[in-house]
Amino acid sequence: MLPDLDALLAAAHVVSLPMRVRFRSITTREAVVLQGPHGWGEFSPFVEYDDAEAARWLAAGVESAWSPPVSRVRDAVPVNATVPAVPAADVAAVLERFDGCRTAKVKVAEPGQSLADDVVRVGEVRRLLGPTGRVRVDANGAWSVDDALRAAQALAPYDLEYLEQPCATLDELGELRRALARSGVDVLVAADESIRKADDPLKVAAAGSADVVVVKVAPLGGVRAALEVAEACGLPVVVSSALDTSVGIAAGVALAAALPDLPYACGLGTVGLFERDVASTPLRPRAGELSAAAASAVHPDQLADVLAGPERQRWWRDRLARCHAVLSARS
Template sequence: MSNDAGRPALDEILDTARVVALPLTTRFRGVDVREAVLFEGPQGWTEFSPFVEYDDAESATWLAAAIDWGWMPQPAARRDVIAVNATVPAVAAAEVAAVLARFDGCRTAKIKVAEPGQRVADDVDRVRAVRRAMGPEGRIRIDANGAWNVDEAEHAMHALAEFDLEYAEQPCASVEELAELRRRVKYMGIPIAADESVRKAADPIAVARAGAADLLVVKAQPLGGVRCALDIVAEAGLPAVVSSALDTSVGLAMGVALAAALPDLDYDCGLGTASLFTADVANPALTPRSGALPVGRVTPDPTLLDAHAASPDRRAWWLQRVTRCYVALSARESR
């Protein structure tokens, strides 16, 4: 049964909800275990997994995406497979080769930089190790998650420019800082990509309007689903690369569908992150094969859902969160 807004009733979501906890190979975004809620709609399985620090107002958009993916037909795919990048956490240079080995055939690597407690010298060592492992033809991009101010970002990009960066993702936090940095480093030929300035912004088009980025990084769950993300890309008028939110294979399939539906896709996408898990909910997991992922929905394996079920208290925490976000979403849509 659905309500007047076309959403399923809350009970319909909770009836099939499974809460899972998946361990990571390496600490990433400050976590060692990734938790998610999976539930089944008429279109197939879907995922709700906003990071635990996000408030209900922001997380409600993730729930809207999960409902849309599980209950609504999706835009047609324009391609059958999606080329993806390897993702290198802020590990020591000596650990880079082992991380890259988990991403079969990937020709591009996104490297986390600006990790709290580390220095630019650590970033340089990590990026150098990736360049050495991938060779001169490999594509390298960095992601600072908005951690630098403009001067720090300019200094770091100078230090990393020798490694032939494809682009720098969210080097600074604000649109104004990105615009200033883009002016300062334009002569270096390193494009600026916006991620948080799109998915965490009240106005996701502001970064394009301000001339603060050369391309957008878009994620299906945080932007409200495949169709909402497509609308943002179309309005921004900038090239886009699709990335994950450290989803399970179920959620990654949503991101793959977004990448498949984009009119143009000039970049390898950050959707290979299931390779950062030691376990997943699908068999096989949606991990890169020859550097790419197939387009299509993913159905979790019941045995794996049982094996990686979250503890009872965490399950209760997540189901309460779903309920609160459902209420917030209902209130938002009734305005």
């Protein structure tokens, strides 16, 4: 059910969370957390997204706060560390924030950096995790097919688990998979943006463009919608966050705990990238896992220290109202 706009605005708290390191070209993460009858939800589409895309994020937040949770099949969810595009000398400090995580996702193809920078960073992650750790890289669609093939060849000595969204389009992902096979580079291709930003997220599987799908709750419109996409794709699933607060992470954990199969560690440990969080006990991994029973315990009084300023409050409330209108029209 979609609450009316006045109720939604009354339930909304606009927060601004400083980052420990630059991530996705931002140093402060803004979000709206919503208090509803079933707990808390999050509305935090990135600022460049239009209202049609952002409305799915509002649907996810409303589901979390106004609907009962889905049933789960596991009590704990394995989690990966996330390493931003930092210098190799800073990798150890980043990994220390992810207690017990034996899988790491490394950001690559950062604007202004080179493949050599990526190789050094990934090499340091592999050195610190040792031969039994798992390492995956995420290019956010920044490479051409030729660039992705060169990167895969350069990174092959570090035994990558998969390349996440190495190229932007489905055709390019499919072409890359064929090029990797011809070149004898044994690495999987995972689709992220091709799932969460697509008009039809099932095209990835139909086109044979990926070996793994990365599923995020907010961009797909909620836990139930994400479960439907995961089932219909018929490919192995990794649940990841969209740089969420603990409120959004709780929804990601709910999705991961409900999936019939979960062969990979999930990208749900990103709260450690924030200096502050909205929850009294932030949802951070312990011994490489997040408890499926963990809840994002938020009290409105504790939000005072992280509330956004008046101008950003107005901006987000106006955006929430526009996205509410989009959802109302769809329903």
